[in-house]
Amino acid sequence: MASSKARTERPLPGPDELVRESAGSYRSGDGRFEVQKSDQGWYVIDSQQSDELGQQLIHGPLPTLDAVRAALAGLRELKPMPRIRPRRRPAATPPAPPPPPSWIDQLPSAEARKVRELISALQRERVDDAEALVRRQRSKGEPLIASRLLEQRLEALLAGDDDAQREMIGRVVELLSDGAPDGPLPGWALVEVAADSQPPLDRIKPRVRPAKRKV
8 A cells, every 4th residue: 555645734824924926926925915026126015005095005116025025014014094085175156146226227327327416415414314315305206305404404503402403493494395375475485496407586585683682
């Protein structure tokens, strides 16, 4: 009976040992690292880690296989690099829509220019609601602007700022506005005069009598 030699099983390679797969191609004992030869030297490809772009992590070139073997243990200690995601550019903010045309913009150009000049003149007279006042006069057809200017100038003649004086100013304006003729007596009218027109010739020029001194 022929004798046979007991076959001994070949021990498995250690994780850092290199197993030849083909000419110029090796793999580590645990299969993690693939070693490839090139004109520049040896490159180690890590199958468990990726670079910052998500591609295979490649180390090298290393000059010899011995250098590769010496480097494998250290390569295992490398921590995976965090993947850097490209920054997204913030979406461009769309330009704000132009404001809707105002009531002045909707007027004919010549008329709109006169309205703006009138508003600017009222603002110089310290009328706070100049634009609203002009718009109300145009819609109601009443001399609101002239009335406001008359009231402000009467207020400027009086010292103080109480309700009694304001009531008196209102009565003065009412008196000037309501001068209907009484029988054969002439009356008067408080009218608004346009800036480019002449007032009536028969102007009323009232004189204020000096107050009598009390004895």
